[in-house]
Amino acid sequence: MDGVRSDVKVVESPRRVRVFDAFLRLFALAFTLVAAVVVGVSKETEIVPITITPSLPTLHLQFTAKWQYMSAFVYFLVSNAIACSYAAASLLYSLAVSSSFNQDAVVLVLSILDLVIMALLFSANGAAAAIGIIGRDGNSHVQWRKVCDMFGAFCHHFTAALVLSLIGSSAFLLLVAFAVLGLHKKPK
Numbered sequence: 001m002d003g004v005r006s007d008v009k010v011v012e013s014p015r016r017v018r019v020f021d022a023f024l025r026l027f028a029l030a031f032t033l034v035a036a037v038v039v040g041v042s043k044e045t046e047i048v049p050i051t052i053t054p055s056l057p058t059l060h061l062q063f064t065a066k067w068q069y070m071s072a073f074v075y076f077l078v079s080n081a082i083a084c085s086y087a088a089a090s091l092l093y094s095l096a097v098s099s100s101f102n103q104d105a106v107v108l109v110l111s112i113l114d115l116v117i118m119a120l121l122f123s124a125n126g127a128a129a130a131i132g133i134i135g136r137d138g139n140s141h142v143q144w145r146k147v148c149d150m151f152g153a154f155c156h157h158f159t160a161a162l163v164l165s166l167i168g169s170s171a172f173l174l175l176v177a178f179a180v181l182g183l184h185k186k187p188k
Helices: 014-041 071-096 103-137 152-185
Strands: 043-050 059-066
Touching (some): 014 071, 014 152, 071 152, 103 152
């Protein structure tokens, strides 16, 4: 058939896989770093009028919204900082490891750690999103008021950080998925 062999299999270049792996790690590093920074610098202070009874004058009290005031937000910031640090370390390690090392062992260790970081980030994103929804909508059953009406900028910053963190989490998900696919495609 015109000199074309039909039994030749196309295998992805290890260099191409390493470049894609490095790109995803850099992507995860950037998004988790920006999410942590956006939350870390978010702070809003507002003066809120409070009326106790109609016969008393209205009180004007100053309130501040900070990420440190809610444990779910602390967990979110710390998780993104851990993920960012891990992404930087794993990027350096994966680029520095030579082909003389046992690549299967390196891929396995990095895949397990990627999976742990992915789970950490998704759990932190879920916790922060749950508190964010309560902040946005309140909860009339337990008399929790909406706070995003008063602290709109803080809520918008946190929403942006949550989206960024979800993108970073998805990068770790892709790293795990491609590692699993790579293990599945290995010849026996």
